[in-house]
Amino acid sequence: MKCINCINTFCASLPSEISEEMCRVAVHSKHNAKEFFVKSVGPNGYLYILSLGTVIPYRLASNGNEIGVDCLHAGSILGLCDFLNGNADQITVYAKTNIELCAISVIKFDRLRSRCPAINDSIIKMLGVRLKHSYIKLGYTLGDSIEKMLYQLDELFEQQDVSINFTHDELALLTGMNRVTVSRVIESLKQRNIIKPLGRGRFVYINSLDQEFGGPSFKKINRKESLTLVLK
Incomplete structure (x- = not known):
């Protein structure tokens, strides 16, 4: 019987x-x-399994802005790339929700990995998804602010489905913009009828990235549910 704490997708796969x-x-x-x-x-540090909640790891961009690397949910592993590359480093993280972490020393994790091929299988799948998202995100990082925001909204809806709840500051962190620019982009999306205001910070998401620019989209477009963006 599985430990009651191991309810995230990573531990559930083992x-x-x-x-x-x-x-x-x-x-x-x-x-x-x-x-x-x-x-x-890194080699002498820990890996952190996110067992509950949502986090945004971030780094400093070349222009000095803080930019979110990804929006990770329960079952993700923080520090995985540094572990595989043998790099000693520190990661800075923003907790979007209340979170719980399981810290495992790299040495103990490596021993478990050598005994259990399923751990390697899960890591490969996890890295494959991250690589896909990073590859596509790179293209839109070079685009204008609206493209960056539409890419991020599409990705967030793909992860969280029907409704997402974010602050302006959190969207700024994920896109590498400042808060003022995020507010301007949201206003532009309203004017272009990409999002439709419902009042009290709620918006219906009407057009996706592929509809607006002909680019790839992660979310399912053809479905009955309304896609709702909640901004605070």
Whole structure:
């Protein structure tokens, strides 16, 4: 029987005895919503399995702006790329919601990985999804602010489906813009009828990235549910 703490997609994909052992050797911690924190990763550090909640890891761009690397949900592993590359580093993270982390030393994780091929299979799938998103995101990073925002909205709807709830500051972090630019882009999206205001910060998302620019879109366009964006 699986440990009750191992309910995220990563741990759920592993044999029961491995996920239970992983839970026993892990150090569990919690962070509050809207909290910024730093974690050490790499050969002598830890890997952090996100067991609950949503986070945005971020880095400094060449222009000095903070830019979110991705929006990660339960089942994601923080520090995975540094672990595989053998880099000692620190990652800076913004907790969008209340979160729970399972910290596992790299040495213990490597031992478990050598015993359980399913861990490697899950890592490959996880990296494949991230690589796909990073490759497409790179193209829109070079575009204008509207393209960047539409790309990010499409990706967020693909991850969270019918409704997403974000602040202007969180969208600024994910797109590498400042808060003022985000507000201007949202206003432009309203004028172009890409989003339709419902009042109290709620919008219906009408046109997607592929409809507006002929580019790829991650979300399912043809469905009955309204796609709702909530801004605070």
